[in-house]
Amino acid sequence: MKNILYGTAYYYEYLPVDRLDKDIEMMTAANINVVRIGESTWGTYEKQDGVFDFSPLDKVLDAMHAAGIKVIVGTPTYAIPTWLAKKYPEVMVQINGQRQPYGARQIFDISNPTFLRYAERIIRKMMAHVAHHPAVIGFQVDNETKHYGTSSENVQKGFVQYIKQEFNNDLDRFNHEFGLDYWSNRINAWEDFPSMDGTINGSLKAEFDKYRQQLVTDYLKWQVDLVKEYRQPDQFITHNFDFEWRGYSYGVQPDVNHFDASEALDYAGGDIYHPSRKHLTGTEVSFAGDELRTLKHDNYLVMETQAQAFKQQVPYPGQLRQLAYSHLASGANMIEYWHWHSIHNSAETYWKGILSHDFQPNPVYNEVKQTGAELKKLSSHLVNFKIKSEVAFLVSNQSLTAVNAFPFSDERNYNDLFRSLYDQFYRLNVRTDITDEHHIKLDDYKLIVVPALYSISDDFLKVLNDYVKRGGHVIYTFKSGFADEHVKVRTDRQPGIVSEASGVHYEMFVDPDGTKLVGQTPSLQDVKDDSLKDWMELLIPDTAEVLATYDDPNWSDYAAITKNQFGKGSVIYMGCYPSAEVITDLVRDYVKEIKLNTFAENFPVIVKQGQNDLGKTLTYYFNYSSKSQTVKQPVAGNELISDQPTQQQFQLAPWGVAIVEED
Known part of the structure; x- marks a missing residue:
C-alpha cells in the first residue's frame, strides 16, 4: 500500500434520515479515506427471493468516489433475510438438536447446501454489480465467521465422511485410537455413528471441533474463490477475524483456525476491541496485531476497532489517537472504526460509533479528526512498517480444544495461560510473533514460548527438540506433550518426548491447595507474590537445574520450575501456574541470558x-x-x-x- 488507510464502517441503510452528503463532508474534514460497506444488508439488497435492488449501494459508492474516499465492499452473507429463513427453515443452525429461531445474525449452518446456493447467488449478483466501480479497492468475505456451534444433520454426516477418510474406512483402528471401548461407546458400523451432541469422549469432541473449524476454512475459501472471479487486478480480498470474546478481544479464537483460514486471503484482517480508560494497557491491540501480522508475515488490516462503543469503553481524551498509532506500530496498514454513526434502534443501539445519536461533532470525532490529519501528514513514514521478532508464541487450536475438553481449572482456560505469558513479554517490551505448529518457521526465532501444548504429534515434538539441540530456546508450560494429535494420553513417563530437551519428568500432578512457590534463584527468591493457581506438576529433575520448588513440606523434594541445557540450546519448563510477578522475573532473566534485543523501558x-x-x-x-x-x-x-x-x-x-x- 502507498498510504495508511484510515476509516470507518458506514451503514447508509441504517440511517433514520438521508444525510449521506453531510456524513461525507464530516468524513472528509476528518481525513477519513476509506469506508467499509454492505456486509450486513442482504435483506435490503434482496427483499424477496430473486428480487435484487442495489440502488443504496450504488448511491454510496458514487458519493464516496466523488469525494475521493475508497471503499471496501463486504459480501452480505453473515445475516440472512427473513424470506430465506421462512422458506427454508433447514438453513437455521441446529445446536444440540434444537433449531435456532430467526432474529440474530450468524444463526445459520454455513455448510447447508440450500444456504450456500442462495449465498452464492447474492455474492455473484453483488460482485458483478460493484467490481468495476472505481471506488472499490477490495472486498471483505462474510463477517467474523465461525462455525456457530452447528451440529446439524449435514454436519454430522460430513463428520462421519471425514473420519472415514482419515482412517481409510478402518473402524477398528478408529475405535482403538479414540478409546471408544470405554462405556460401550464403540462404533461397530458406520451407520451407527452417533450424534456428537452427546459425546463424552474428549478425543472425539476435539476432533469434531477440528472438523467444524475446517468448515469455516472451507467456507471462507469458497467465498474467496467466488469473489476472485469478479475482482479487478488491483482489488484485494480480506476477512475480519475476531478473537475469544470477554467483552473485548482476549485470546486465540476457539471456533476458527485463523492460521489455516487466512491462507486464501490477500490480507489478514481483524476486529480488535479492548478495555478503555484506566483499564487500557494496549495488550489486546498488541497480541491481536502480532497474530494477524504473523498469519501472512505481512502488514494487516484492522477492519473494526471501537470508537465510543458501550459506556464502559468510552475512551479518555488522547486514548483514541494513541490506539491508532498502536495498531500501526504492530504492523497495521489500515484502521477502521466500528462504526461511523450510532444506530437508532435494534440490537446495537448503544454500541456507539464515532458520532453519537445526534450526529454532531463530539470529543471522539474531534480526536479522529486530529489523528486523521496527523496520519495524512506522516503516512509515507508509517505505511508498510516491517517488524522482525526474535520470539514466537506457538499457540495451538488443537491444544486449546483439547484443554477445553480436559480443563486444568474451573476458573481459567487455555487463553488465560497464553495471556499470562504474553502479557509479561509485552510489558517487558520483548517483541513477539504468534503462530501455530503447522505454520511456524522455527529457525526465524531465538526463543519459542509454548503454552500448554497438550495435544500434539510425536513428530512435531521431535522437531522442537532438534530446534533446541541446534541452539534454539523454548519455554514450556505445564500440560505440554501430554497427549498425541488425537488427544490420546501418551503411555510414556510425562512429559514424554519433551523430557529429552527439558531434562525433567513427573509422575503426579496435584491441586496447589494453598501451596506456594520457593525460588531458588536470586530474582525468584525476592518475589512478593509466590502464590500458585490451579496446577502443580511434581517435577523430578534428570539433568535440569531447579529454579523453584514448593513450600509444602510434603512436596518440597519436587521441582516446580526448571531449566536445562540441551545441545546448543536450552529449555525452561514451568510445571506450575505461578503469579505474573514470577513469570516477569523468569522472562526478564531468560531474555537477558540468551541475549535478546531489549529496551530500557518497561510498562507503562x-x-x-x-x-x-x-x-x-x-x-x-x-x-x-x-x-x-x-x-x-x-x-x-x-x-x-x-x-x-x-x-x-x-x-x-x-x-x-x-x-x-x-x-
Missing part, C-alpha cells in the same frame, strides 16, 4: 521498533497511563509528530505517543 512505557518503507528504523513510544512518563534512553533521531530531534531524554504525556525516525 511501551516501545515498538521496526523498519519503515523509507528503509529507516522507526521506534514508537507509548505511555499507557494517566501520569507523565520519562523516556530515559530514547533512540537518536527525529520525532515525527512534533518534527523535533530527540533529546537525551524526553517526557511522554498521559496517553501520549512519540515516533522517532533514526537519522
Whole structure:
C-alpha cells in the first residue's frame, strides 16, 4: 500500500434520515479515506427471493468516489433475510438438536447446501454489480465467521465422511485410537455413528471441533474463490477475524483456525476491541496485531476497532489517537472504526460509533479528526512498517480444544495461560510473533514460548527438540506433550518426548491447595507474590537445574520450575501456574541470558521498533497511563509528530505517543 488507510464502517441503510452528503463532508474534514460497506444488508439488497435492488449501494459508492474516499465492499452473507429463513427453515443452525429461531445474525449452518446456493447467488449478483466501480479497492468475505456451534444433520454426516477418510474406512483402528471401548461407546458400523451432541469422549469432541473449524476454512475459501472471479487486478480480498470474546478481544479464537483460514486471503484482517480508560494497557491491540501480522508475515488490516462503543469503553481524551498509532506500530496498514454513526434502534443501539445519536461533532470525532490529519501528514513514514521478532508464541487450536475438553481449572482456560505469558513479554517490551505448529518457521526465532501444548504429534515434538539441540530456546508450560494429535494420553513417563530437551519428568500432578512457590534463584527468591493457581506438576529433575520448588513440606523434594541445557540450546519448563510477578522475573532473566534485543523501558512505557518503507528504523513510544512518563534512553533521531530531534531524554504525556525516525 502507498498510504495508511484510515476509516470507518458506514451503514447508509441504517440511517433514520438521508444525510449521506453531510456524513461525507464530516468524513472528509476528518481525513477519513476509506469506508467499509454492505456486509450486513442482504435483506435490503434482496427483499424477496430473486428480487435484487442495489440502488443504496450504488448511491454510496458514487458519493464516496466523488469525494475521493475508497471503499471496501463486504459480501452480505453473515445475516440472512427473513424470506430465506421462512422458506427454508433447514438453513437455521441446529445446536444440540434444537433449531435456532430467526432474529440474530450468524444463526445459520454455513455448510447447508440450500444456504450456500442462495449465498452464492447474492455474492455473484453483488460482485458483478460493484467490481468495476472505481471506488472499490477490495472486498471483505462474510463477517467474523465461525462455525456457530452447528451440529446439524449435514454436519454430522460430513463428520462421519471425514473420519472415514482419515482412517481409510478402518473402524477398528478408529475405535482403538479414540478409546471408544470405554462405556460401550464403540462404533461397530458406520451407520451407527452417533450424534456428537452427546459425546463424552474428549478425543472425539476435539476432533469434531477440528472438523467444524475446517468448515469455516472451507467456507471462507469458497467465498474467496467466488469473489476472485469478479475482482479487478488491483482489488484485494480480506476477512475480519475476531478473537475469544470477554467483552473485548482476549485470546486465540476457539471456533476458527485463523492460521489455516487466512491462507486464501490477500490480507489478514481483524476486529480488535479492548478495555478503555484506566483499564487500557494496549495488550489486546498488541497480541491481536502480532497474530494477524504473523498469519501472512505481512502488514494487516484492522477492519473494526471501537470508537465510543458501550459506556464502559468510552475512551479518555488522547486514548483514541494513541490506539491508532498502536495498531500501526504492530504492523497495521489500515484502521477502521466500528462504526461511523450510532444506530437508532435494534440490537446495537448503544454500541456507539464515532458520532453519537445526534450526529454532531463530539470529543471522539474531534480526536479522529486530529489523528486523521496527523496520519495524512506522516503516512509515507508509517505505511508498510516491517517488524522482525526474535520470539514466537506457538499457540495451538488443537491444544486449546483439547484443554477445553480436559480443563486444568474451573476458573481459567487455555487463553488465560497464553495471556499470562504474553502479557509479561509485552510489558517487558520483548517483541513477539504468534503462530501455530503447522505454520511456524522455527529457525526465524531465538526463543519459542509454548503454552500448554497438550495435544500434539510425536513428530512435531521431535522437531522442537532438534530446534533446541541446534541452539534454539523454548519455554514450556505445564500440560505440554501430554497427549498425541488425537488427544490420546501418551503411555510414556510425562512429559514424554519433551523430557529429552527439558531434562525433567513427573509422575503426579496435584491441586496447589494453598501451596506456594520457593525460588531458588536470586530474582525468584525476592518475589512478593509466590502464590500458585490451579496446577502443580511434581517435577523430578534428570539433568535440569531447579529454579523453584514448593513450600509444602510434603512436596518440597519436587521441582516446580526448571531449566536445562540441551545441545546448543536450552529449555525452561514451568510445571506450575505461578503469579505474573514470577513469570516477569523468569522472562526478564531468560531474555537477558540468551541475549535478546531489549529496551530500557518497561510498562507503562511501551516501545515498538521496526523498519519503515523509507528503509529507516522507526521506534514508537507509548505511555499507557494517566501520569507523565520519562523516556530515559530514547533512540537518536527525529520525532515525527512534533518534527523535533530527540533529546537525551524526553517526557511522554498521559496517553501520549512519540515516533522517532533514526537519522
